[in-house]
Amino acid sequence: MHSIDQVDIAIIGAGLGGAAAMALLDDAGFSAHCFEQAPVFTRLGAGIHIGPNVMKVFRRIGLEDRLAAIGSHPDYWFSRDGMTGDYLSRIQLGDYAKREYGAPYITIHRGDLHAEQIAALPQDRLHFGHRLTDITERDSDVLLTFANGKQVAAQLVIGADGINSMIREKLLGVEKPRFSGWVGHRALVNMDKLRASGVEFEPCVKWWWEQSRHIMAYATKSNNSEYYYVTGVPVDGWAHEASFVDSSREEMEATFGASHPVVNALIDATEEVTKWPFWNRDPLNLWSQGRLCLLGDACHPMRPHMAQGACMAIEDAAVLARCLEEVGTKDYASAFALYEATRRERATKVQTISNANTWLKEPEDPARVYAHDPLSVQLG
Numbered sequence: 001m002h003s004i005d006q007v008d009i010a011i012i013g014a015g016l017g018g019a020a021a022m023a024l025l026d027d028a029g030f031s032a033h034c035f036e037q038a039p040v041f042t043r044l045g046a047g048i049h050i051g052p053n054v055m056k057v058f059r060r061i062g063l064e065d066r067l068a069a070i071g072s073h074p075d076y077w078f079s080r081d082g083m084t085g086d087y088l089s090r091i092q093l094g095d096y097a098k099r100e101y102g103a104p105y106i107t108i109h110r111g112d113l114h115a116e117q118i119a120a121l122p123q124d125r126l127h128f129g130h131r132l133t134d135i136t137e138r139d140s141d142v143l144l145t146f147a148n149g150k151q152v153a154a155q156l157v158i159g160a161d162g163i164n165s166m167i168r169e170k171l172l173g174v175e176k177p178r179f180s181g182w183v184g185h186r187a188l189v190n191m192d193k194l195r196a197s198g199v200e201f202e203p204c205v206k207w208w209w210e211q212s213r214h215i216m217a218y219a220t221k222s223n224n225s226e227y228y229y230v231t232g233v234p235v236d237g238w239a240h241e242a243s244f245v246d247s248s249r250e251e252m253e254a255t256f257g258a259s260h261p262v263v264n265a266l267i268d269a270t271e272e273v274t275k276w277p278f279w280n281r282d283p284l285n286l287w288s289q290g291r292l293c294l295l296g297d298a299c300h301p302m303r304p305h306m307a308q309g310a311c312m313a314i315e316d317a318a319v320l321a322r323c324l325e326e327v328g329t330k331d332y333a334s335a336f337a338l339y340e341a342t343r344r345e346r347a348t349k350v351q352t353i354s355n356a357n358t359w360l361k362e363p364e365d366p367a368r369v370y371a372h373d374p375l376s377v378q379l380g
């Protein structure tokens, strides 16, 4: 029989949102513990955009310079027609983003970002191999039970456990996320082949076809030595149990072949490619209850087409830490209400635009997304 450990704040999930929450709560003077089901994290082949809105948060937790040195700094995000190559829109990033939005815009390998976030955390409060299996709300705490037999009593519990969140399930009941009808192919391309093709591969470009099918392609390293793409393709259904399946260059050719020469070169340089279903939920009507509170994909999962899902998780973490600091943990109900009041409108708007896949298809001013600062926005 294990003894029951007591903690003030338990974060469930050490993904991009949970890791940010732990760092920010630490910065605010709390000593949160984070429980992650995975035994270790590995560098899976995927990239991610981090906007200036969230680089400001990484500045606060001391990671901005490291991430800026690792990631690519595109001068533009281009949108182009997949057949003709015509430019549909371009938004300025690079130095312009630093000046106008207050921080750099980077694209980076997701594993590199996550590894930096995890390495910066207090390791003695980071518990890998802890899959939450049961939650019991008691008078003065919450009893958390893990698959490894450990039990922890927490004053507050933050559900940063992703789209299939157990904490969400506890608050709102069992409900599978909805298949969005879209899949994404993800690949890191063979750079020798891409270079040999002689085409110019822009550091950040989204290629569009009819029905909003697309390929988002970008560099994930500062010297542009690694190049990644993720697609968005409507399909009839998703029949697999696995979270992703293997795809192939042949499937890419069948889906996007005979397009603009740069796209063709990208597909020719594809060696390993996987296919992921995109899941969805409608905005939740409950973000917290009692001592339980949600953030990130547990709370507002979205299709990835605006490249802001993780950014919203990290913004949530910043605002939640501020609310707990301002109100104190004793009056957690008021702190959680203040958090939701500050975050709901923005997160829901980004979720809605992402799910519609309209972001930057046509020219628009991205300042409302990128200039935002979750560390200084007025609470409430």
Ligand code: FAD
Residues within 6 Å of the ligand: 012, 013, 014, 015, 016, 017, 018, 035, 036, 037, 038, 047, 048, 049, 050, 130, 131, 132, 133, 160, 161, 162, 163, 164, 165, 166, 184, 186, 230, 276, 295, 296, 297, 298, 304, 306, 307, 308, 309, 310, 311, 312, 313
């Ligand atoms: P997750 O990253 O899903 O982390 C949840 C964590 O909880 C995991 O580590 C999991 O193992 C753990 N966990 C789950 N259940 C339990 C349990 N019972 N017990 C313990 N631990 C548990 N966002 C961007 O901002 N920019 C992008 O460019 C971008 N591109 C994307 C491309 C694709 C193809 C996809 C699919 C998503 C993309 N996103 C992007 C979205 C982003 O990946 C998610 O929004 C983000 O990962 C959410 O972070 P999170 O911490 O809330 O959840």
